[in-house]
Amino acid sequence: MTLTVTDGERRGWTVFQVEGEMDLVSSPAVRQRVHAAVADGRRRVVLDLSQVKFCDSSGIGVLIASRRLMRSCNGGLRLVMPEEGAHVNRVFAALGVRSLFDIYRELETAVDDEAEPVDLLA
Template sequence: MALTVTDGERRGWTVLRIEGDMDLVSSPAVRQRVHAAVAKGERRVVLDLTGVTFCDSSGIGVLIASRRLMRSCNGGLRLVMSTEGTHVNRVFTALGVRSLFDVYPELDSAAS
């Protein structure tokens, strides 16, 4: 499934809703959108991953790089994703990276 990234805003947070597959070919689009938000002065970003159907290690790498970028500019990065059974959650668990991120089960709690 092709990757799409849509921009939004909620309670002062920039929200990037990501849908589709985050893989070697498509995940740079997410990196580009996070960099664009930072370039515009945004320092609070939520990545909504609830629509991501597949994520490989390159997708995780982009998320880790995004976290690093936000921390380097004293910003905040939050992820929205299911805490159970989804492919993305299984990848996070298998790679042991879940603890690196502030993860929320829904957008309302992430953007509060």
Template sequence: MTLTVGEARQGGWTVLRVRGELDLVSSPEVRREVHAAVAAGHREVVLDLSDVLFCDSSGVGVLIAARRLLHSCGGRLRLVLPDRGPAEGSHVNRVLGALGVRRLFDVYADASSATGDEPEALPA
């Protein structure tokens, strides 16, 4: 399965909707999209991972690098990771939890709550 990344603006946020498998082959595409958003001056980024069916360690590395990049330029990164569903986002949620890095991220159930100004992050 191929990976696609779509970009949208929602309020002051740039929402990057990632679909497919986030692995060694496809993770550079997500890295490019995050870097392009930051280069364009967008400092508030949501990575919507609802439709990511698989994520390996290189995908996790890209998420951590994106967090580091946005923090270094005074920005914010939020992840959309539904906590249930047959494959929709739940795989990435489990991987981040198993690796002990989920607590590094502000995680939301959907893009609407992630782009709101109220802190509604899901518990780790």
């Protein structure tokens, strides 16, 4: 399975819909899209990971680097992640990186400036 990244905009947020597998070979495509968004002056990015079927540590590394980039330019990064039992969520839990990100269950909530992230540690 390959990785596709499509982009759009909602409520002032740049939205990247990521679908497929994020691994050593494919995950740099996500990094490139986030870097391009920042280069274009966009500072509010949502990565919709609800259609990611597989993610290894290199994919997580890209997400952490994207977070670091957005923070360095006073931007914001939000993630849309599926239900608790999904593969991506299990990888986040195993690596202990959930608390680094603002995570939302649905895209509509992620682009709502009044919405609070999901508390996955509760």
